[in-house]
Amino acid sequence: MVFTDNPPLSLYVHLPWCERKCPYCDFNSHQADGFDEQAYIKSLIEDLQQDLPLIWGRQIVSIFIGGGTPSLFSTEAIQQLLSGLRSLLNFNPGIEITMEANPGSADESRFRGYREAGINRLSIGVQSFDDASLQAIGRIHNGSQSIAAFNKARQAGFENINLDLMYALPGQTLQQLHADLSRAIECRPEHISLYQLTIEPNTLFHSRTPDRLPDDDLSWDMLHKAQQSLASAGFEQYEISAYATKDRQSQHNVNYWCFGDYLGIGAGAHEKITLPAEGRVIRRTRTRHPETYMQHQGFEKISEERELDEQDLVFEFMLNALRLVNGFDKTLFTQRSGLSSQLLNPAIQQAVKLKLLTDSKNWLQPTSLGLQFHNDLQALFLDVDTSQKLVIEPKIHF
Numbered sequence: 001m002v003f004t005d006n007p008p009l010s011l012y013v014h015l016p017w018c019e020r021k022c023p024y025c026d027f028n029s030h031q032a033d034g035f036d037e038q039a040y041i042k043s044l045i046e047d048l049q050q051d052l053p054l055i056w057g058r059q060i061v062s063i064f065i066g067g068g069t070p071s072l073f074s075t076e077a078i079q080q081l082l083s084g085l086r087s088l089l090n091f092n093p094g095i096e097i098t099m100e101a102n103p104g105s106a107d108e109s110r111f112r113g114y115r116e117a118g119i120n121r122l123s124i125g126v127q128s129f130d131d132a133s134l135q136a137i138g139r140i141h142n143g144s145q146s147i148a149a150f151n152k153a154r155q156a157g158f159e160n161i162n163l164d165l166m167y168a169l170p171g172q173t174l175q176q177l178h179a180d181l182s183r184a185i186e187c188r189p190e191h192i193s194l195y196q197l198t199i200e201p202n203t204l205f206h207s208r209t210p211d212r213l214p215d216d217d218l219s220w221d222m223l224h225k226a227q228q229s230l231a232s233a234g235f236e237q238y239e240i241s242a243y244a245t246k247d248r249q250s251q252h253n254v255n256y257w258c259f260g261d262y263l264g265i266g267a268g269a270h271e272k273i274t275l276p277a278e279g280r281v282i283r284r285t286r287t288r289h290p291e292t293y294m295q296h297q298g299f300e301k302i303s304e305e306r307e308l309d310e311q312d313l314v315f316e317f318m319l320n321a322l323r324l325v326n327g328f329d330k331t332l333f334t335q336r337s338g339l340s341s342q343l344l345n346p347a348i349q350q351a352v353k354l355k356l357l358t359d360s361k362n363w364l365q366p367t368s369l370g371l372q373f374h375n376d377l378q379a380l381f382l383d384v385d386t387s388q389k390l391v392i393e394p395k396i397h398f
Helices: 037-054 075-088 108-117 131-136 143-155 174-187 216-232 251-257 290-295 310-321 330-337 341-353 368-372 374-379
Strands: 009-015 059-067 090-101 121-127 161-167 191-196 236-239 242-244 261-265 270-275 280-286 302-307 357-360 363-366
Touching: 009 251, 037 075, 037 261, 037 270, 037 290, 059 075, 059 251, 075 090, 075 108, 090 251, 108 143, 121 143, 143 161, 143 174, 161 174, 161 216, 174 216, 191 216, 216 236, 236 251, 251 261, 251 310, 261 280, 310 330, 310 341, 310 374, 330 341, 341 357, 363 368, 368 374
Parallel strands: 009 059, 009 261, 059 090, 090 121, 121 161, 161 191
Antiparallel strands: 191 242, 236 242, 261 270, 270 280, 280 302, 357 363
């Protein structure tokens, strides 16, 4: 593998505690029966220090503080966290710093404290404005609290807010989803993320699937109607689950989807780092349980480190980039994987034949069918033959 330069670099920070674990959630989250936030922040900074030799001289373009429920942490803890990050990292002047928040877990003064600490983008986990739907998926807030949380965030000075919504909820109708979208649009956020409820392994819903889940046909109708409503309201879909007003795409998530690099600190966090001088890409995973994570020191916090082989690089790049609605230039593949894009040609030809992908002047773009059957499109790039020895294309600057 030949890398000509470093990709953009982001940072993910995992704060793993929630007031209560949602029955559909497969993230590494733990019920907050009392935790030492100061000890955890200290452990995060120590964790980051061991990664610094991998990224000397590189700027951080975005930070995402996720969970769990990060808004359970005090403003003082978030201030301490960001101060520690600034002391160790080189922040891009226009850095995007996002923090997840749940309705009901923060008031205006807390939101204002987060804003003063340096958070400049909020992602509020609304999921639905319908109280019956929220109860069906185990959420502990109600619709009016979601609207109040958004208004409090605005009053606290946030000018960049995402609302998370879900569809295909138990018993949900098209009319109910339309009402959810209407309420979200009336709030006038800059960004809306829309996810289908999926039943994941190792969740309560997997062992006890809820009744009256919409079937595939109704779920597709819901998505299609939602896309129409959001487009009419000025939200451009730029990724399978992401819709933004002009110039308000999530910088952090776009870096993921373009196979950029990211550090990951915190219990269970993952990271991907390119090492051009060594011609390799590595992934690291932190130990999952918060107490064990805090007890471990230095490299003990890392539960796994592995180097991505050529097939990993092909599949993982396409796994992410094929989520982009407008597609990508093939030269991006070469820049981020260190491999020739010619390796992709047989799979591309098959995808084009199946009308899942278009290939025009070096630009690959999923079709509407390809976005609908995203898993099938991804699968075509699972077993790409990487044994061919091909010449890397000349470097192109973006």
